[in-house]
Amino acid sequence: MPFVPHTDEDVAAMLGAIGVATIDDLFDEIPRELRIGELAAIPAGMAEMDITRLMQARARADGQPLCFIGAGAYDHHIPAAVWQIASRGEFYSAYTPYQAEASQGTLQLLYEFQSMMTALTALDVSNASLYDGASALAEAVLMAVRANRKTKSNRVLVPRALHPAYRRVLRGIVESQGIEVIEAPFDRQGGQTPAAALDALVGDGGFAAIVINQPNFFGIIEEVDVLTDWAHAQGALAIAVVNPIAMALLKAPGEWGAVGPERGADIACGEAQPLGMPLSSGGPYAGFLCCKKDLVRQMPGRIVGRTLDLEGKPGFTLTLQAREQHIRRGKATSNICTNQGLLVTAATIHLALLGTAGLERVAAACHANTRRLAALLCEIPGVEPRFDRPMFHEQVLRLPAPTADLLRALAAHGVLGGFDLGPDYPDLDPALLVCATELRTEEEMQRYVTTLARVIAARTQAKCPVEPKI
Amino acid sequence: MLIQEQSRPGRRAVAQAPLYSAEVSDIPAGARRLVPLVLPEVSELQAVRHYTRLSQKNFSIDTHFYPLGSCTMKYNPRACNTLAMLPGLLARHPAAPDSHGQGLLACLFELQEMLKEVTGMHAVSLAPSAGAQGEFAGVAMIRAYHRARNDSARTEILVPDAAHGTNPASAVMCGFVAREIPTGPNGDVDIAALREAVGPQTAGIMLTNPSTVGVFDRSIQEIAGIVHAAGGLLYYDGANLNAILGKVRPGDMGFDVIHMNLHKTFSTPHGGGGPGAGPVGVSKRLEPFLPVPLVVQSGDDYRWVSERERPQSIGRLTAFGGNMGILLRAYVYARMLGREGMKRVSEFSTLNANYLMTRLKAAGFDAAYPQRRASHEFIITMKREARDLGVNAMDFAKRLLDYGFHAPTTYFPLLVPECLLIEPTETETKEELDDFVAALVAIREEARTNPDLVKGAPHTMPVRRLDDVRAARQLDLAWRPSANCT
Numbered sequence: 001m002p003f004v005p006h007t008d009e010d011v012a013a014m015l016g017a018i019g020v021a022t023i024d025d026l027f028d029e030i031p032r033e034l035r036i037g038e039l040a041a042i043p044a045g046m047a048e049m050d051i052t053r054l055m056q057a058r059a060r061a062d063g064q065p066l067c068f069i070g071a072g073a074y075d076h077h078i079p080a081a082v083w084q085i086a087s088r089g090e091f092y093s094a095y096t097p098y099q100a101e102a103s104q105g106t107l108q109l110l111y112e113f114q115s116m117m118t119a120l121t122a123l124d125v126s127n128a129s130l131y132d133g134a135s136a137l138a139e140a141v142l143m144a145v146r147a148n149r150k151t152k153s154n155r156v157l158v159p160r161a162l163h164p165a166y167r168r169v170l171r172g173i174v175e176s177q178g179i180e181v182i183e184a185p186f187d188r189q190g191g192q193t194p195a196a197a198l199d200a201l202v203g204d205g206g207f208a209a210i211v212i213n214q215p216n217f218f219g220i221i222e223e224v225d226v227l228t229d230w231a232h233a234q235g236a237l238a239i240a241v242v243n244p245i246a247m248a249l250l251k252a253p254g255e256w257g258a259v260g261p262e263r264g265a266d267i268a269c270g271e272a273q274p275l276g277m278p279l280s281s282g283g284p285y286a287g288f289l290c291c292k293k294d295l296v297r298q299m300p301g302r303i304v305g306r307t308l309d310l311e312g313k314p315g316f317t318l319t320l321q322a323r324e325q326h327i328r329r330g331k332a333t334s335n336i337c338t339n340q341g342l343l344v345t346a347a348t349i350h351l352a353l354l355g356t357a358g359l360e361r362v363a364a365a366c367h368a369n370t371r372r373l374a375a376l377l378c379e380i381p382g383v384e385p386r387f388d389r390p391m392f393h394e395q396v397l398r399l400p401a402p403t404a405d406l407l408r409a410l411a412a413h414g415v416l417g418g419f420d421l422g423p424d425y426p427d428l429d430p431a432l433l434v435c436a437t438e439l440r441t442e443e444e445m446q447r448y449v450t451t452l453a454r455v456i457a458a459r460t461q462a463k464c465p466v467e468p469k470i
Numbered sequence: 471m472l473i474q475e476q477s478r479p480g481r482r483a484v485a486q487a488p489l490y491s492a493e494v495s496d497i498p499a500g501a502r503r504l505v506p507l508v509l510p511e512v513s514e515l516q517a518v519r520h521y522t523r524l525s526q527k528n529f530s531i532d533t534h535f536y537p538l539g540s541c542t543m544k545y546n547p548r549a550c551n552t553l554a555m556l557p558g559l560l561a562r563h564p565a566a567p568d569s570h571g572q573g574l575l576a577c578l579f580e581l582q583e584m585l586k587e588v589t590g591m592h593a594v595s596l597a598p599s600a601g602a603q604g605e606f607a608g609v610a611m612i613r614a615y616h617r618a619r620n621d622s623a624r625t626e627i628l629v630p631d632a633a634h635g636t637n638p639a640s641a642v643m644c645g646f647v648a649r650e651i652p653t654g655p656n657g658d659v660d661i662a663a664l665r666e667a668v669g670p671q672t673a674g675i676m677l678t679n680p681s682t683v684g685v686f687d688r689s690i691q692e693i694a695g696i697v698h699a700a701g702g703l704l705y706y707d708g709a710n711l712n713a714i715l716g717k718v719r720p721g722d723m724g725f726d727v728i729h730m731n732l733h734k735t736f737s738t739p740h741g742g743g744g745p746g747a748g749p750v751g752v753s754k755r756l757e758p759f760l761p762v763p764l765v766v767q768s769g770d771d772y773r774w775v776s777e778r779e780r781p782q783s784i785g786r787l788t789a790f791g792g793n794m795g796i797l798l799r800a801y802v803y804a805r806m807l808g809r810e811g812m813k814r815v816s817e818f819s820t821l822n823a824n825y826l827m828t829r830l831k832a833a834g835f836d837a838a839y840p841q842r843r844a845s846h847e848f849i850i851t852m853k854r855e856a857r858d859l860g861v862n863a864m865d866f867a868k869r870l871l872d873y874g875f876h877a878p879t880t881y882f883p884l885l886v887p888e889c890l891l892i893e894p895t896e897t898e899t900k901e902e903l904d905d906f907v908a909a910l911v912a913i914r915e916e917a918r919t920n921p922d923l924v925k926g927a928p929h930t931m932p933v934r935r936l937d938d939v940r941a942a943r944q945l946d947l948a949w950r951p952s953a954n955c956t
Contacts, residue, residue, distance in 0.1 A: 002811050003545050003737075003897050004818045010900045014825040017832075023817045026824050027717055029686050029843045034718045038809060041587040045808025048549045055802065058573030059558030065570055069563045072789055079486045081518050083555075089532025090525035093546050095740040098538075098879075101931035102871045105527035106742040112473050115949040119508050125947045128743070131599040134789035165789040168777065172785035176610065176645040221501050248507055249494060255504050271789070278555075281574055282564030282790025283599065284745035296945070302743060307941035310926070315933035319941040325602070325639035326882070330648040335639035338600045342741025345521075352473050352517040356509045358487035368492035390497055411567050419565050423778075438488050 070435025071419035100317040107316035110304040121268040122254025124293035128302040129339040133271025134169035136287025144209035150235040151206040159193040161186040161216040164424040191220040191387030207236040219394025228257035240265035248359040276350030286340035300334030365438035366393035373436040483514040539879035539891025542734035554798035564790035575772035590721025591751030597761040604729025604748025605640035610784040611759040624673035657685040668700035678707040680845030694724030713846035716813035736800035747796040758782040818896035819846035847893035861917040863888040869927035873909040
């Protein structure tokens, strides 16, 4: 019996104490006609060695191709210590720290995480994480609409140059509460979101919030100061969606916009995956959410505070719980119950190991590698940069053939060449979003370039989209 | 001491970063960070020692009995973690093509199929990241269903007063009004009140069965009949699925939509608060509305199905479609259990709960529903102890920590005064349960002879009882560098 420790003697003694003859008698309050027989479609149990064999075969089948895809999830180095410590049973198998005195490890770590995120974003407070970057944005928008008493608007402005999946998640979560999502265009030449184009979208209702993406989905560095000031001039809150690695180099949301009492984005959120989380086909990751201090009571999710115990010694506890569903039920700021505790554990250890200088080096290496990769790829005839403005660590390239065909041919040679923008941006097609993190070597980039050049050349010669032999 | 307070300028874990600083001068000066970034500057050993020591300040399943009611804190098999972190699975990018994900997709497809079988539902989506997100998805599907039939009058979701707080919060998040239904004196839903509440405004009801008071609602078929007759749908909160796994199926009880908490029933780690995984299952009429992505089999291959092929879907809940690493852990667990092991989960969790309740009753504690069979959990009320001894449920809970037991869930559900909701799970031994009984008896004795000892507990933890009022009034939510640190 896997994981059930009972001996026959235990069972007999326990049933005797309860005063029933069989375990089945314990289910006697369940109407008989509802009881089921065998779970026919579920296979028989497996020993650990057998499931290990199966999983190893399946993991091998997925291979380990060379990855040049970014698009919201990034292949970074994760120090060995990160998951060795995060996988310790004391972190792995603990739960939400309701009993603070017996959970000081998790609570102090969450407080340290909150401190690191406020440092990265230059904002006052952070929560203890949400599911992922996209759902964190949806929560940020709900929060902004609740908090904005100036415009009383239920409209939010979102750049079209924001991750398409983020826009879909956002609509799916907020539209049932009557919130309207309006999309702002990007500049055809530069790829940035021009503030000048926003005035036309204001209409009568104004906006509760404006989402500003740094860098944007195309990797382009947005003019965040102008956009933040534009938001505040409209009476809207500015919501930053930022890459945490980029914060080592780029202006932090707290310092966006002109100097003055309103300075800075009001809320910042994003995906914490680049901070020590394996790609793992898309999850589990963690969303982060930070804000200015006057918005803290509108925040969703767990928040840890430092306080004193009855002897005056400092300690950590969940706080401001009156915002949350287990206290406020239908009037809570969100229905969220979990945070991504284990991922936050990894992120906190990751940031402690990298430190300021380490994070700056990672950010700079990603930037330089992507620039190098793009330059190499653009030596292939027909491949050229799509936008002319500075990028952080991703770049959009125009291609001489349908993107999907080229990607398929590359994948057949063990290279994941990037993210096909065509389906989400037909107006840019054929266009490819590429990324080379600090992990990609010169040799790997050369391999990508050589493979792509051959794939394109073979297509040109054959004039048909069959996969070439290389 | 915080990691930030151990920081010294210039001290670094050098091996963790790229060896050289790359050139970034092409990034415009106006876009560059102005305020200095202050992250900890510590050695690798300092970081490793600090977080190892922090871990040692936690109670966890691996170190302590953790009978936290409604949370199913059972053993998390190590194989699940190891196998979900095999390189080919761990390093796969979410946008990698299906051709480079057949191993992953095979696991997820089979997990979908197993969850369908064990819940009796027609179709399953693995997309929701946690129970509350599963609830949101479930209620959103109820909304989409009524809308697709042009039935816009259904604005209310019924929720029993014993329900988890997430239920009404999820209903409100989907744009519904949550209306409470009282619980009868025997722990079942008050049927008369339910009849009173249903009508053309009823979109559905959210139920947990067995309920949060630890009993199986015997009138479930009648409830289903009443709600369906009024045109509403039934939502099953799978928080307590562990109690009935392989015995009864929500689909057979008449539920139209359910979510499962894989971090409970399928033993994926709780991780200090997450991640979870909250797949949803639906009856046939709700299938078109399932959240994406879904895994389908075509021939020998598996592939993802997204929004483009599912026009009526409620959509995507996270950017990349779910907590794959957690789903893989659940898959490994389900395969190790197999069909017989799944039944044993409910059998032995129910045996442990009833044994523990019997022993506590015999020791003179008051069960909240003494005439009822316990499901996989039950409630003890400390009302009498609070009145006679001045020692309340929270005091008992805190003193249990000194005895080396994590406290049960306290003060939930709200309708039972001074309650402890106790869920031992199937993976605990009889000896552990006996020791827990002995600890509660000993604490009650202390409450008689030396109540201050109990009221001042815990005494052996890294901190004494914490000042929550101060925490909320004098907010200290982040460490800030002092002037000489920057």
